[in-house]
Amino acid sequence: MPTTVEPMTVPKPKIIPRERPAAAREPDYLVICWNDPVNLMPYVTHVFQTVFGWARARAEKHMKEVHEQGKSVLIRESFERAEYFVHQLQAYGLTATLEKDVG
Amino acid sequence: MQLLSQDSERLVFHLERSEVQLLRQLVRWGLTAERSAAALSRDPTSLPGGAAAEFTAAQGRRAGEHRAFLEQVFAPKGSHLQAPAAGRKGYGLTLTRPEVERLLQALNEIKLAHWERLGCPDEDTAEIAETPENRVSELVMELSNQAQSILLRALLNEE
Numbered sequence: 046m047p048t049t050v051e052p053m054t055v056p057k058p059k060i061i062p063r064e065r066p067a068a069a070r071e072p073d074y075l076v077i078c079w080n081d082p083v084n085l086m087p088y089v090t091h092v093f094q095t096v097f098g099w100a101r102a103r104a105e106k107h108m109k110e111v112h113e114q115g116k117s118v119l120i121r122e123s124f125e126r127a128e129y130f131v132h133q134l135q136a137y138g139l140t141a142t143l144e145k146d147v148g
Numbered sequence: 149m150q151l152l153s154q155d156s157e158r159l160v161f162h163l164e165r166s167e168v169q170l171l172r173q174l175v176r177w178g179l180t181a182e183r184s185a186a187a188l189s190r191d192p193t194s195l196p197g198g199a200a201a202e203f204t205a206a207q208g209r210r211a212g213e214h215r216a217f218l219e220q221v222f223a224p225k226g227s228h229l230q231a232p233a234a235g236r237k238g239y240g241l242t243l244t245r246p247e248v249e250r251l252l253q254a255l256n257e258i259k260l261a262h263w264e265r266l267g268c269p270d271e272d273t274a275e276i277a278e279t280p281e282n283r284v285s286e287l288v289m290e291l292s293n294q295a296q297s298i299l300l301r302a303l304l305n306e307e
Contacts, residue, residue: 082269082270082271083259083260083263083289084256085293085296085297085300087297087300087304088252088256088296088300091252091300091303091304095249124195124196124199128188128199128203131188131203132203132206135186135207136210136253137252137253137256138253138256138257138259138260140186142187142188142189142190143188143189144189144190144191144194145191145194
């Protein structure tokens with residue numbers, strides 16, 4: 046009786062997604078933009094509009110906070126989202142960080 | 149550098165030959181300094197493990213992309229500079245809107261690098277020593293500011 050040759054099957058790779066702790070998904074990180082003497086004010090406004098999709102008035106409000114008060118809290122988000130936004134802001138050269146909201 | 153036209157996808161500028169030469173010099177000077185890495189947080193202890201290192205690595209990649217784009221955008225044989233519009237001398241420069249954003253970022257990158265080279269001066273800083281290197285850094289900052297202002301006015305339709 047003829048035998049059939051079973052085709053070789055390559056096992057699918059086991060993809061282990063990188064997991065962040067559940068705490069990293071809680072919205073308790075603040076994205077803060079800090080003042081600096083280099084970035085142009087129209088530039089900062091433009092960056093806020095571009096990164097967050099804000100209307101100009103809101104972007105200008107936060108820009109003025111940065112300029113007059115030394116910093117502005119832009120958003121409150123999970124760690125992952127906050128990290129993403131800090132990365133975007135820093136790509137434009139703004140002095141931005143994320144800080145745990147202890148308030 | 150003058151905005152000629154724009155639509156939802158791209159902006160077209162006209163540049164005089166001297167402006168292109170100046171921008172190429174700006175890029176040559178600009179790329180002589182590198183920024184230091186910026187922190188993800190002022191409180192690194194609040195970050196999940198490995199986050200700071202990953203962030204720094206991503207910054208390095210991004211800085212390299214900015215520099216590569218700057219080298220390319222005004223290059224003689226690049227794809228962004230073209231023959232000028234009819235009746236003009238100099239060059240046409242066509243940028244998609246994402247490319248305008250990249251150029252804004254790249255110009256800021258070299259501006260910040262040279263600001264750091266100058267010692268991060270602010271309005272309280274005493275006069276900066278007059279050395280050829282410092283003069284170059286000041287020029288890079290000023291020319292980058294001017295180029296950024298032109299791009300921003302174009303994006304805001306204020307030309």
